[in-house]
Amino acid sequence: MATPYGIKLAVHLITNHFGTLVAKVCDNLLRRGPLTLQQVIRYTELTPQQVKNSLLILIQHNCVQAFTLESQGGFGDGPKANTQYLALFSNILHRMRFPKFLEIVSRELDQECKELLEGLLQNGRLTLVQMVERAKSKRKDGCREDAVREGLTKLLAAHFVERCPAPEPLVPEQVKVETTSKKRGTKSAKINEESETIEQRVLAAAGPMEAQRFSMITNTEFDVNGETSTDDSPSLIVGEKRKRDSLELDRESTAEEGEVVLWRANFEEFLRRLRHMACIENVRASLDDGAVKVLKAKLDATRGLEKKVKTEKSDLKKIIESAQNDEVESIVLKRYGRDAYRIFRLLSKNGRLVETDKISDTTFVEKKDAPKILYKMWKDEYLHMEKLVLAPNRNILLWKVNKRPLWEHVLDEMFHAALNLSLRAAYEWDKEKEVINPLEAMTKEERLKQKNIRILLDSSLLKLDDAIMLFHNF
């Protein structure tokens, strides 16, 4: 979910990588939801060309997905279609983790694959031809086309790379439950989950078919679907009719008859690996090595399967929940102290409302101190409080831990902290660069200290990002 500081963090990342104009467009999309080109122009007050360029960059780098929502026109009109742009919050955040993705490929495959992935991460998406060109320019020795092809094959086999989604899929309108239309009666409009559903629907409509997703074989060789399918056109960029208000997306002309496949990193697979690694680490800390081996083998075995995500997630659910609890309890311990830690754990395990007296008895906290501690945690939104009025002068306070809102609150604090780490790192880096006068140049010790500071900030951010993934992605 895109929390307030989550959005600030995402915009910060986009600013760093692409500049303030692109960031402005992105900010509007994140805060307002999917918008048309005209709406973006209006809200950002930028020129149409600036907005178009920004959107192109964001789409290129998989931070925005365009789509058209099929909507029934008015009486007598046919269905209207208008291109909208949806910001992909999670994908923007992945930009913080590119080093982790590269490290996974480096470890599991080889250097060639790592370089290919690097190219994809740096450029957002590439065709095979572009990858070869890039490889050629990087190395002085001869043409590496077959090595690149081989590398790509390995990456596809491991699902680290996938075909890019359709540039502007048609997303069918969600049918509200009506007594007349029995065909799609099972789909009901969930109003309060609408924004989440829109992203899911768009991505589902845009994504290539599973059979095609990790396949090198292009449609020219293997024309199964034909080009007549309108809502399921995987990754063909060239030759599609441009719709009203849409952009001219990147076209690569090749020697072959205009059929070009664009490839990109498959974030889903990297997240799966990271999730596995995190679970194994957590299990290792509390159980013996035998249990760790069993878990590892189980996860490795499910890797090759297609519909693995759901069953896998439920298996790991307990481990992830336990890790999340540990993280929050650690914050409570460090921020509010040991007494608060016991109190929080009591309420967290209990799951129900407990009155102050019972809390102080069970946790061995002074009856006079308990209310103060509880109040502090409540003020910071870590606890929920209810008041029971028994008599004019006799109120009883009841306390509870509400996990769902608390988890979201903690995640927002983590986004805030990640942003802070990033800003402070930039500030420290600027301090180092500001040396103008050679006499003021840093001493060896000072330079070493600045280096250590940077290492500390960077490693803290990587560690915090693991915790963010634990709450947001896993």
Place this chain on the structure above:
Amino acid sequence: MSAGMNRSQGLSSLKRKQPDSKSPIESLTEHERILYNLIRSKQDMAIWTRDMKRETNIPDNVLNKSLKSLQAKKLIKEVVTIQNKGRKHYIATEFEPSKEITGGAWYVEGSLDTEFINFLKKHCVKIIYEQKIVTLEEILDTIRRSRAFNVEFTTQQIEEIVNALVLDNEILEVKSTGMGEFNSIPIGKVCYRCASKAGLKAEPKIGAMASIPCGVCPQISLCTPDGIISPTTCVYYTKWLDF
């Protein structure tokens, strides 16, 4: 800390004292009698001197003199309440102050007997660590046999201590499977083991968020990128980076 911990005061509140057989009630002045009856009427809840004054309208000097006299005659005694340690409360000697005003078995003179509680907690952890897996009854039994304390604990009291240790995350509550290390314990029975493999000396792992200044900061909700409180001006950061 010596093994022979004396812990008579709080726990003895569970026992009831007998009033003096020769009660010198007949030799009370009128004021003393009024006050005594008032105090007695409050039973085990005790009463504050100011409340006594309000209800009887006896002037201060007479009130204090009467109270002193009643105390000397061992008809009333002073107690400390946990809610208002500074206020003088009195109770008739035949009553023991209720749990509500003393705080209960673990309270001594209005405050938690933290030293004793911590000692007892450490003792329990040691027992659990040494025996690897242990039930509540086994812990009680071990304490009794060790003679480390000169008071008797009830099962409930030890259970309270053990539950607090679970909340401290020093020990884990588990259910016996009847197999392996549980083979001497009936299936389903609650037992306890140390939380981490390292046992006594282990430190709980600090989370990622708790390792950085923002994680422990009390002002995080007020901090903004370019506000008065910001990451670039933050003193906690400066301290953290000054190593």
